Amino acid sequence: MPTSGIYLVADSASTAGRPLAEIVKAAVDGGITTVQLRCKDLAAAHFLDIVLGCARHTAGRAQLLVNDRVDVFLAARAAGADVQGVHIGQSDLPASLVRGLIGPDAVLGLSAATDAQIEAANRLQSSSPGTIDYLGVGAVHATPTKKDHPEPLGHAGLARAVGLSGLPVIAIGGIDAADVAPLARTGAAGVAVVRAICAAEDPRAAATNLRSLWEGTKP
Template identity: 75%
Template sequence: MPGSGIYLVLDSASCAGRPLAEIAKAAVVGGIRTVQLRCKDMPAAEFLQEVISCARHTSGHATLLVNDRVDVYLAARAAGADVQGVHIGQSDIPVALVRELIGPEAVLGLSAATAAEITAANLVNERTPGTIDYLGVGAVHATPTKADHPEPLGYEGLARIASSSALGCVAIGGLDASDIPGVVSSGATGMAVVRAICAAGDPRAATENLLTLWEGTTP
């Protein structure tokens, strides 16, 4: 399930010029089980081709999610790509409407960073169970991969949010292998990484290391 374990945000601006599909393939071989494809400034047609290319490597091995662009997700599905859902932010299309658009079987993740956003997400799922599958919570630390991130939470803030959420929480924001103990102790069910894999000299080895450390730290 995307709400648990190590979660790769495959960011087009963080791959040091390497093809996204190349990083996706290496991470899947390394054992990653969730890949969110984030291409913030990419035209829809180009983003669609990236989704299709990455899906060739994730299909049957990892859950592939599209960041923000519900239209790209729907187009990829129509093109026959094996993509499983979307992850949206607070300023995107309202989460209940996204669920209507993508259907009941797709995975739907929502970013949240404040107590009010957690309360709202809990309420949505109380009213219509299954609307949201998991929350992406952060930024835990300041990060250059998302310039508009909210005030960093730190581990204590992450723990407060995780304890108040009825959903699994995936921590995100400037995280790497050294953060695993703090993230696990906060009560988060998963940890999203960007540069720790995307910018690694050997993305497969980096993935394997992260997974080994996570599995060795979680109960």
């Protein structure tokens, strides 16, 4: 399970031309403890190179997850990289099969957007405990980083999803600094950001600020 708090989805299409490893290093220096690498349009070999490069910055400091590409995760692990798991979507390989491929100790996250998808995840977790570690639920807001996002949930919809889910929920979708406190109050285990760090002029400062906002909501 990702460490609760701010979760960076490092998207190769959202870095304003900067190397993804540079963004990841800055974010981890700013206190981010979970990073998911999302490289939708890259060939496997190129994506693997990025994972290996980013792992040098996260090793021993943050969990590193691979979006969608179970093959890239397995290749990175075989190459000795410090990678912790994968995050998959509803149209990817079934979570039960992915768990068998990545092993019992790797982190497995699953995207969910509807009541039906959350309830299906609850049923899977009930029948096969430990299959899924957390749900990435959204979109909270409309976001250009994912053009096929579902109808936005808003803060109230996210709170409802948290209540419905039997798994920890990471909120995602167009989230910025103003969303952190209200989303923390929904009971979400964390909030995932993309552009709020990847597109920031100073990603390290942005990460530090987001983490402070999250920590400020805790007793």
